[in-house]
Amino acid sequence: MTATPQVRTRFAPSPTGYLHVGGARTALYSWAYARHFGGVFILRIEDTDLERSTPEAVQAILDGMQWLGLAHDEGPFYQMQRMDRYRAALAKLLESGHAYHCYSSPEEVEAMRERQRAAGDKPRYDGTWRPEPGKTLPPVPADRKPVIRFRNPLDGAVTWYDLVKGDITIANREMDDLVIARPDGTPTYNFCVAVDDWEMRITHVIRGDDHVNNTPRQINILQALGAPLPQYGHLPMILGTDGEKLSKRHGAVSVMDYPAQGFLPEAMINYLARLGWSHGDDEVFSVEQLCQWFDLDHLSKSPAQFNPEKLAWLNAHYIKQADNARLAELVTPRMTGEGADFGNGPALPAVLALMKDRAATINELAAAAMLFYRAPAPDAALMTQHVTDAVRPALADYAARCQSVAWTREALAAMLKEVLAAHKLKMPQLAMPLRLLLTGQLQTPAIDAVVEVFGRDTVLARLAPVA
Numbered sequence: 001m002t003a004t005p006q007v008r009t010r011f012a013p014s015p016t017g018y019l020h021v022g023g024a025r026t027a028l029y030s031w032a033y034a035r036h037f038g039g040v041f042i043l044r045i046e047d048t049d050l051e052r053s054t055p056e057a058v059q060a061i062l063d064g065m066q067w068l069g070l071a072h073d074e075g076p077f078y079q080m081q082r083m084d085r086y087r088a089a090l091a092k093l094l095e096s097g098h099a100y101h102c103y104s105s106p107e108e109v110e111a112m113r114e115r116q117r118a119a120g121d122k123p124r125y126d127g128t129w130r131p132e133p134g135k136t137l138p139p140v141p142a143d144r145k146p147v148i149r150f151r152n153p154l155d156g157a158v159t160w161y162d163l164v165k166g167d168i169t170i171a172n173r174e175m176d177d178l179v180i181a182r183p184d185g186t187p188t189y190n191f192c193v194a195v196d197d198w199e200m201r202i203t204h205v206i207r208g209d210d211h212v213n214n215t216p217r218q219i220n221i222l223q224a225l226g227a228p229l230p231q232y233g234h235l236p237m238i239l240g241t242d243g244e245k246l247s248k249r250h251g252a253v254s255v256m257d258y259p260a261q262g263f264l265p266e267a268m269i270n271y272l273a274r275l276g277w278s279h280g281d282d283e284v285f286s287v288e289q290l291c292q293w294f295d296l297d298h299l300s301k302s303p304a305q306f307n308p309e310k311l312a313w314l315n316a317h318y319i320k321q322a323d324n325a326r327l328a329e330l331v332t333p334r335m336t337g338e339g340a341d342f343g344n345g346p347a348l349p350a351v352l353a354l355m356k357d358r359a360a361t362i363n364e365l366a367a368a369a370m371l372f373y374r375a376p377a378p379d380a381a382l383m384t385q386h387v388t389d390a391v392r393p394a395l396a397d398y399a400a401r402c403q404s405v406a407w408t409r410e411a412l413a414a415m416l417k418e419v420l421a422a423h424k425l426k427m428p429q430l431a432m433p434l435r436l437l438l439t440g441q442l443q444t445p446a447i448d449a450v451v452e453v454f455g456r457d458t459v460l461a462r463l464a465p466v467a
Contacts, residue, residue: 007039008203011065011072012193014046015057018254019064021246021306022208022238025272029235030206031070032273032294042200043072048079048192064255068265069287077200079192086187089195089225090148090180098224099180101146102129103138124176125149148181150191150221158216163233163296165209170216178217194218198227206296209234233296235276236303246306262334262361264322267315275304284317316360324349327356327365334366340373346453354449372453376440376462386433386442392466394423394430395437399460399467407456413448438462 009030013023034041043065047053062076079086093099104112104125113123129137130151152175159169180191187195197205197218212234222229238246246253258268269287277300279285279293319327328348335342342348351372352365359365387395398419405415420430431447438459444450451459460467 005201005203007034007037008042008201009034009039009206010042010044010197010200010202011070012044012046012196012207013061014049014052015054015061016049016052017057018060018256020253021255021272024064024068024255024268025238025275026207026235027065027070028068028269028272029277029294029299030204032290033204033206033296034073035291036294039203040073041070042077042202043075044077044079044196044200045075046079046189046192048186048189050080050186060254060256067256067259068269074200077196079196082192082196083187085199086181086192086195087185089191090187093150093180093221093224094148096224097131098151099148100129100131100151100177102149102177102179103141103144103146104128105144122174127177130177145183147179147183149177150180150217150224152177152217152220158219160215160219160229160232162212163204163206163231164236164299165212165234165301168212168215170213172216172220175217175220180221190214190217191221194221194225194227197230198222198225202230204233204296205230206233206235209236233299235299236301238275239303239305241305241307243305262363262365263311263315264318264362267311267318270318271311271314275306276300284314312360319356319359319362319365322356324352324356327352327362330362331366331369334363335370335373338366338370340370342373344458345373346455346458350453354445354453358445371439371441371444376436376438378436378440382436382442386436387466391425391429391433394419394425395433395463396467397422398430398434399463402451402456402459402463407452409448409452412451416448433466434463437466 011023011027011030013019013027019027031041033039045058045061047058065072090099094101102125108128109125112126112128116123116126129146130149131137153172155172157169157171159167162168178190179188181187193214196202215232215234219229240246255268259265266287269290270285273285273290273294274283277294278298279289282289282293285293331352332342332348345351348369351369355368356365359368398416401415401419405411416430419425420427423430432442434447435442435444435450438450438454454462
């Protein structure tokens with residue numbers, strides 16, 4: 001019997017911009033698949049595009065992965081640090097006849113393509129420098145450095161079973177001889193990917209379906225190298241709410257925009273997982289459950305639609321479940337920036353326990369909690385409307401009872417009812433002026449809960465002017 005090879009997946013972004021939502025979903029699926037099988041998840045930075053790759057983009061990718069909690073087991077590997085490996089593979093293909101030097105200039109290549117387009121043919125390299133038995137090649141230009149082209153098969157087809165899309169076949173005649181090294185010797189994208197997947201022993205390549213056309217080229221290169229083939233799965237794109245491809249105009253598409261907007265990583269993980277994969281009817285699940293359940297059999301063949309409202313709903317769920325001390329760490333810098341006076345307010349975790357059921361984001365939670373950390377400034381017209389001569393005796397009675405009542409929500413609620421009964425008032429007639437005096441606003445959680453969190457000293461101080 002042959003042992004099943006260990007599952008090895010990879011996420012291989014190009015550092016030419018931020019980590020976007022589609023890339024994060026690809027990383028998540030690759031990570032979860034490796035975790036499901038106890039395999040290895042590799043992070044590889046494909047930085048051979050020297051004009052567009054930047055250190056800032058690399059850091060943005062690393063920050064996004066760290067925020068999501070997608071820890072890699074190997075890497076990060078940088079392609080620009082692997083040039084010796086690519087040169088060795090290029091030499092192997094040249095020696096075996098699977099690659100050749102091409103001296104056609106860019107202008108000559110463009111001219112041949114123009115002729116083909118004019119004739120109604122698919123533009124492609126015409127094989128001027130491709131060695132063939134009995135063929136005489138042109139004289140080598142003395143002042144020109146060649147590219148290296150891969151000698152793609154002329155006949156037959158590349159067929160693979162795609163783990164998402166099913167069987168895919170692409171005829172070799174649809175592909176021309178790909179440039180695999182530039183005149184300066186720098187290898188090109190498809191060649192580096194094939195060599196990396198081979199040497200890193202990748203068993204499953206999970207990526208976006210914009211790579212479908214790259215796959216037959218990479219398969220042919222791997223076969224020419226005598227390398228085993230990974231299994232491929234190409235994920236449909238993510239669409240915006242308008243049915244168009246997700247882009248900047250749909251709002252935050254950089255992963256690191258979401259923590260700034262007050263989203264929790266577990267909400268994003270849960271949401272991204274369901275954006276093209278399902279486990280029955282389960283909508284809410286933990287990272288541990290995702291790793292336990294994740295497979296490639298339940299990936300959707302259709303594009304997924306990004307729904308900000310669904311993400312906000314999930315985020316609200318996870319805020320409700322979150323530890324209050326953790327929430328306090330997240331809201332503190334936001335509230336500090338708004339001038340929160342923590343020295344003269346109640347314990348922040350207690351406040352958040354009261355307020356978090358109403359918040360869809362950490363930003364909303366921070367804004368709601370501010371009412372406990374700034375002096376109330378009620379609108380004068382509202383004060384005139386609600387703090388009337390008819391209610392002042394009840395407010396004074398309430399303040400007097402606050403001196404000795406047990407400071408629990410239950411006891412405070414019972415005391416409030418006693419004051420209402422004694423003064424023949426309805427709840428809003430007393431609760432509204434209490435809210436105004438204590439917080440400066442009319443909309444708050446239950447007044448007995450607000451009073452409990454504020455504490456006896458603060459409540460008495462704020463009721464003193466009317467008591």
